[in-house]
Amino acid sequence: MLERFTRGARTVVTTAVEDARRSGAGSVRPEHLLSAVLVDVHSPAVQALAGLGAPVSELRQVVAGLRGRYGEGLDAADAEALRSIGIDLDDVVRLIDAGPGSRRGRVRLSADSRRVLELALGEAVRLRERFIGSEHLLLGLVTVDDSLVQEVLRAFDLTSGEVCSAVAGAERRTG
Amino acid sequence: MTASQDLATAAADADPRVGLRAVLALRRLAERLEVVQVRRARAQGWSWQEIAKALEVSRQAVHKKHGKG
Numbered sequence: 019m020l021e022r023f024t025r026g027a028r029t030v031v032t033t034a035v036e037d038a039r040r041s042g043a044g045s046v047r048p049e050h051l052l053s054a055v056l057v058d059v060h061s062p063a064v065q066a067l068a069g070l071g072a073p074v075s076e077l078r079q080v081v082a083g084l085r086g087r088y089g090e091g092l093d094a095a096d097a098e099a100l101r102s103i104g105i106d107l108d109d110v111v112r113l114i115d116a117g118p119g120s121r122r123g124r125v126r127l128s129a130d131s132r133r134v135l136e137l138a139l140g141e142a143v144r145l146r147e148r149f150i151g152s153e154h155l156l157l158g159l160v161t162v163d164d165s166l167v168q169e170v171l172r173a174f175d176l177t178s179g180e181v182c183s184a185v186a187g188a189e190r191r192t193g
Numbered sequence: 194m195t196a197s198q199d200l201a202t203a204a205a206d207a208d209p210r211v212g213l214r215a216v217l218a219l220r221r222l223a224e225r226l227e228v229v230q231v232r233r234a235r236a237q238g239w240s241w242q243e244i245a246k247a248l249e250v251s252r253q254a255v256h257k258k259h260g261k262g
Contacts, residue, residue, distance in 0.1 A: 044228060091225050092218070099218035102211055110222065 022139070024151045026061055030054040031135075031155075038125045045128040048164040049085055055152050055159065056081065063156040066184040072174040080173045084166050093165045134158035141182075145189050153185045231259045 020028065033054035038046040055063050056078050064074050084093065097107040127135070137158035142150045159167050160178040171177065227248070234244050241260065245252040 092221050095214070096218035096221055099211075099214040100222065103215045103219070105219075105222070107222070110226075 022142075022148075022150050024149045026058060026152045027138075027150050027155055029058070030152050033057055034131075035125055035127075043125065044091070045126055046131050047091075047128045048130050048134055048159055048162060049081065049166045051131055051134055051155060052159050052167055052170065053078075053081055053085070055156055058152065062151060062153040062185070062188055066153060066156070066181070066188050069188075070174070070176055070180060070184050072176060077170065077174075080170050081166075084169055094169060095165055130162055130164055133162050137161050145186060147189065153188070157182055157185055228259070231255070235259075 020031075023031070030051065031054070034046050034050040037053060038050045041050075043050065055061070056074055058064060059074050067077060068074060092107065092111075100107050134155065135158065138150050138154040141157040141161075142148075142154045145154075147154070160171065160181045168178075171181070231244055234247075241256045242252050244259075245255040248255060
C-alpha cells in the first residue's frame with residue numbers, strides 16, 4: 019500500500035513514527051499521525067482545515083495540549099472518569115513525568131493507526147485518486163473512532179462529515 | 194472523602210457506565226505507570242527477574258511485554 023502514498027503522505031507516516039518513538043509511546047497512535055499531518059502548512063489537508071476555520075497554529079496548540087496533558091494513552095475522558103473515583107490525573111502525571119522517555123528500536127502502528135491508513139486508501143479510491151495524500155490520511159483520521167481526534171474536532175466545532183466534504187471539495191477543484 | 198470511599202461510591206453507582214469507565218481509565222493509568230516504572234528500573238540496572246518479582250508476574254511475561262527495543 020505504501021507505494022501508492024505521495025511523498026507528503028510518506029513523510030507524515032515517518033514523522034509520526036519518529037514522534038511516537040521519541041515520546042516513549044508504546045505504539046504509533048492516531049494522535050501522532052494527526053500531529054504529523056499538521057507539520058506541512060501547504061498540504062491540502064492543512065488548507066482544508068484552515069478553510070473550515072481551524073488554522074494550523076491553533077490546531078497544533080490544541081493537539082499539543084491534549085497530548086501533553088495526560089501523557090501517553092490517557093485522555094480528558096479518562097481524567098474525568100478517574101476524578102469520579104477520587105484520582106487527580108494531573109497530580110499523577112506530574113509525579114510520573116520525570117526521567118528519560120525515549121525508547122530505542124521500532125515502534126509499530128497501533129490497530130487504530132493501521133485502520134487510518136486503510137481508510138485513507140479507501141477514501142482515495144472513492145474519490146478516484148491514484149495516489150494517497152496527506153488529505154486522505156486526514157479523512158482516515160476523522161473517520162476512525164479516536165477520542166483525541168474527535169476532541170480536537172469538537173474544539174473547533176467541526177464534525178467528521180464537514181472535514182470530509184471540505185477535502186472532497188478541494189479535490190474536485192484541483193483535480 | 195477518602196479515595197476508598199470514592200471507589201465505593203463509583204462501584205455502587207446506579208449507572209454501571211460510570212463505574213466501568215472508571216475501571217477502563219484505571220487500567221490505562223496502570224499501563225502507563227507500568228511502562229514508566231519498568232523503564233526506570235531497567236535504566237537503574239534492575240534485571241527482568243527483579244522487575245517480574247516486584248510486579249508478581251513471570252519473568253517471561255514482563256520481558257515479552259517490555260523487552261523489545
